Amino acid sequence: MAARSADAAQRRLAGLVRRHGSPVMAISRGVLNAQMRRFRRALPRVEPFYAAKANPHPGVLAHLAAAGAGFDVASAAELEAALAAGAPPGRVIFANTIKPSAAIGSAAARGVDLMTFDSEYELDKIAERAPGSRVIVRVKVPNVGSIVELSLKFGADPADAIPLLIKAHRLGLRPAGVSFHVGSQCTRVGNYVEAIETAAIIVRDAALKRIPIDIVDIGGGFPIRQLDRDEDPFDTMAAVISRELDRLFDGHIRIIAEPGRFIVGPAAVLLMRVVGKAIRENRHWYYLDDGIYGDLSGIIFDHAKYGWGVLRKGRRQLSTLAGPTCDSLDIIARGEDLPELEIGDVVYATNIGAYSSASATCFNGIAPAKIVMTQ
Numbered sequence: 001m002a003a004r005s006a007d008a009a010q011r012r013l014a015g016l017v018r019r020h021g022s023p024v025m026a027i028s029r030g031v032l033n034a035q036m037r038r039f040r041r042a043l044p045r046v047e048p049f050y051a052a053k054a055n056p057h058p059g060v061l062a063h064l065a066a067a068g069a070g071f072d073v074a075s076a077a078e079l080e081a082a083l084a085a086g087a088p089p090g091r092v093i094f095a096n097t098i099k100p101s102a103a104i105g106s107a108a109a110r111g112v113d114l115m116t117f118d119s120e121y122e123l124d125k126i127a128e129r130a131p132g133s134r135v136i137v138r139v140k141v142p143n144v145g146s147i148v149e150l151s152l153k154f155g156a157d158p159a160d161a162i163p164l165l166i167k168a169h170r171l172g173l174r175p176a177g178v179s180f181h182v183g184s185q186c187t188r189v190g191n192y193v194e195a196i197e198t199a200a201i202i203v204r205d206a207a208l209k210r211i212p213i214d215i216v217d218i219g220g221g222f223p224i225r226q227l228d229r230d231e232d233p234f235d236t237m238a239a240v241i242s243r244e245l246d247r248l249f250d251g252h253i254r255i256i257a258e259p260g261r262f263i264v265g266p267a268a269v270l271l272m273r274v275v276g277k278a279i280r281e282n283r284h285w286y287y288l289d290d291g292i293y294g295d296l297s298g299i300i301f302d303h304a305k306y307g308w309g310v311l312r313k314g315r316r317q318l319s320t321l322a323g324p325t326c327d328s329l330d331i332i333a334r335g336e337d338l339p340e341l342e343i344g345d346v347v348y349a350t351n352i353g354a355y356s357s358a359s360a361t362c363f364n365g366i367a368p369a370k371i372v373m374t375q
């Protein structure tokens with residue numbers, strides 16, 4: 001039974017390359033729905049604002065907008081893409097704490113008035129270009145063990161949160177809440193627990209100072225199953241996060257989150273073809289038509305580890321996969337256990353929806369993969 005469905009899956013993958021050419025990234029609407037359902041079921045109090053940076057493809061944004069997601073955008077271009085996909089301006093948060101003044105102005109002109117900040121310089125810019133906006137202070141929280149550290153670059157000291165919110169009020173802005181990010185692919189629930197406690201202290205202090213904040217934004221970071229590990233920690237972590245949110249915040253506090261990887265990571269498969277072959281140091285090297293400068297850029301920028309598959313059967317041997325550019329940085333995987341491949345064979349990577357095509361370049365004039373939305 002399992003073997004038959006694996007064969008059907010492989011036939012489907014072969015069909016995608018025949019129909020669309022190679023390289024091609026197929027993003028499944030069914031998996032996007034399943035991830036949204038899973039998020040909402042495990043965190044019933046939390047409104048997901050999909051982090052468009054993870055994968056801003058218009059098909060992904062339109063599908064999630066229709067499913068009722070809000071959007072976290074990091075730039076004026078992402079903001080335009082979210083609105084074009086059908087997101088109402090009131091369901092968009094401009095969640096880059098450092099924004100060019102012109103981008104702040106264009107957000108205000110498009111009716112997006114919810115923004116994060118973590119310094120007083122940013123508040124001055126927001127007050128000038130988007131007067132009256134609702135502002136959320138982002139604080140620095142532990143990112144222990146997360147695959148991508150974000151507190152290195154962002155977040156006010158929690159002790160400065162209240163003075164910053166007071167300054168926002170003085171500048172004519174509307175202090176709205178507090179946010180944090182525990183680091184991407186966070187598998188340590190303690191990061192969330194500590195960050196939620198920090199946010200609760202800020203909410204309590206704000207109430208004592210009569211600053212009317214009512215949003216807690218718990219950021220992104222929700223993990224997907226990693227291919228080198230057996231466990232899938234999301235549900236266990238989400239149960240703890242839910243319990244802490246209910247314990248620390250009464251019903252008038254609105255809880256939002258900015259999941260990126262969790263929603264789109266598992267939804268995509270990238271299919272490539274072997275365009276070159278060599279034997280070097282007694283090992284087969286296969287050169288693919290996509291690589292580190294293209295849709296596999298997450299290997300560098302996102303410290304990603306993907307699962308590899310091929311459509312050919314045979315005796316396996318340790319092999320090397322490399323990308324199509326002239327740079328020797330462009331080596332994708334060493335020591336993969338693969339059957340002997342021929343030029344034209346298909347190699348695919350799974351779990352590759354997040355931080356992949358989003359950071360692909362056209363280095364050497366080689367275009368990234370075509371993206372198609374599938375059922």
Ligand SMILES: Cc1ncc(COP(=O)(O)O)c(C=O)c1O
Nearest residue numbers: 051184185220221258259260261
């Ligand atoms: C401000 C902000 N929100 C949300 C995200 C999405 O994080 P993740 O994909 O880990 O859910 C990021 C990722 O860098 C981010 O910087």
